[in-house]
Amino acid sequence: MSDHPVEPLERLLAELREPDTADPIAKGRVMDAVRRAARPPRHPEDARRRTRMAGARLTSVAGVALAAGVAGLITAGARASYGDGDAAPAVHVFGDTVAATLRDTLRLVRFMFVAPAAQRVALAGEFNRWNPSATPLHRPSPDEPWSVALRLPAGRHDYAFVVDDTQWVSDPRGTPADPNELAPPRSVIVVGTER
Amino acid sequence: MKSAPPFSDAAVVRQVLDGDAEAFGVLVERYYDHYARFARHLVGNREDAEEVLQDTFLRAYHALAKYEEKERFGAWLLRILVNRARTVSARRKRRERLFPEADAGWAEVAEAHPAERAALREEVHRALALLAVDQREAFLLRYVEGLTYEEMVGVTGAGLSALKMRVKRACDRLREILNEVHHV
Numbered sequence: 001m002s003d004h005p006v007e008p009l010e011r012l013l014a015e016l017r018e019p020d021t022a023d024p025i026a027k028g029r030v031m032d033a034v035r036r037a038a039r040p041p042r043h044p045e046d047a048r049r050r051t052r053m054a055g056a057r058l059t060s061v062a063g064v065a066l067a068a069g070v071a072g073l074i075t076a077g078a079r080a081s082y083g084d085g086d087a088a089p090a091v092h093v094f095g096d097t098v099a100a101t102l103r104d105t106l107r108l109v110r111f112m113f114v115a116p117a118a119q120r121v122a123l124a125g126e127f128n129r130w131n132p133s134a135t136p137l138h139r140p141s142p143d144e145p146w147s148v149a150l151r152l153p154a155g156r157h158d159y160a161f162v163v164d165d166t167q168w169v170s171d172p173r174g175t176p177a178d179p180n181e182l183a184p185p186r187s188v189i190v191v192g193t194e195r
Numbered sequence: 196m197k198s199a200p201p202f203s204d205a206a207v208v209r210q211v212l213d214g215d216a217e218a219f220g221v222l223v224e225r226y227y228d229h230y231a232r233f234a235r236h237l238v239g240n241r242e243d244a245e246e247v248l249q250d251t252f253l254r255a256y257h258a259l260a261k262y263e264e265k266e267r268f269g270a271w272l273l274r275i276l277v278n279r280a281r282t283v284s285a286r287r288k289r290r291e292r293l294f295p296e297a298d299a300g301w302a303e304v305a306e307a308h309p310a311e312r313a314a315l316r317e318e319v320h321r322a323l324a325l326l327a328v329d330q331r332e333a334f335l336l337r338y339v340e341g342l343t344y345e346e347m348v349g350v351t352g353a354g355l356s357a358l359k360m361r362v363k364r365a366c367d368r369l370r371e372i373l374n375e376v377h378h379v
Contacts, residue, residue, distance in 0.1 A: 012322060020228070021228070022227055022228045022231035026245040026248070027227045030252045031217075033252075033253050034219050034220075034252070034253065035216060035217075108217070108221075110217065149218075
């Protein structure tokens with residue numbers, strides 16, 4: 001039996017195949033639910049290393065929290081705990097940026113920006129071809145910072161925040177990039193140099 | 196221009212299982228938008244689709260230790276989504292009438308004018324709504340998500356012959372419905 005559709009199904013299929021823009025707020029709620037439920041899932045292999053942030057008091061920041069390695073991501077302003085009996089990672093604090101070296105393989109970076117009055121905040125940089133549409137930030141509530149987590153290769157990355165689609169701002173707590181009168185204000189982060 | 200090198204879903208899963216709940220956000224970013232469309236077509240409205248999606252990702256998070264890397268993560272996630280959509284659809288059917296009467300006459304849709312795009316979308320969803328749930332599901336998986344029948348077996352748990360029959364019946368029924376609209 002043939003199930004190849006012909007007209008008028010082609011018209012119907014064209015409509016169904018149109019890309020759909022999901023509501024970013026609804027999408028943000030997914031991670032809110034995951035965070036509420038977060039607890040170290042049971043891993044089938046017991047020998048995995050676990051990490052724990054011990055005694056790392058983090059201030060509320062408008063900046064970048066940097067995580068190095070497969071095993072962990074630290075969000076500035078929160079205390080993370082992954083389990084008992086594990087060695088604490090090396091933690092370096094400079095300004096409001098916290099970098100924790102956990103395992104030297106992958107880099108997961110959380111960008112955070114405080115803008116309670118903004119309707120939209122996006123991140124633009126070389127990693128998304130300076131396209132703010134590609135990387136919106138989310139916030140669980142108007143009282144909390146906007147944030148997004150990105151994977152970045154080791155090296156230098158220029159970036160900026162775009163507020164309400166029009167205002168390009170550098171990271172107020174980050175490292176300013178070299179000024180360039182032809183470019184909007186931006187900041188720089190160097191991934192992968194923490195130890 | 197340089198771009199961030201991708202790393203596999205399996206690597207992200209391992210990271211989450213190592214205790215990094217935030218890393219799950221990478222999987223959400225990768226799959227939410229794409230499956231949002233499928234969920235909306237399956238359950239018929241955005242609100243229920245968002246509930247299905249949230250439930251799906253949360254269940255996936257809790258069940259990550261059961262995920263086997265030999266299976267594509269997207270397919271594993273889709274399997275959860277299909278089950279959640281069935282539950283939500285069944286609950287909604289019991290609760291209220293979601294879609295218009297089957298014998299309601301539909302006006303011809305003027306597609307040439309862009310302003311009628313919303314009407315076309317509504318026509319399409321009404322047509323889908325008139326399918327049996329398993330036919331709608333099979334049709335969408337096959338012709339919108341582009342799964343092979345073998346992949347559909349893994350996602351739905353149904354047999355190959357049953358799936359082919361559902362797709363055929365869905366196509367036949369949709370042609371019937373759409374011909375009724377255009378030949379009034």
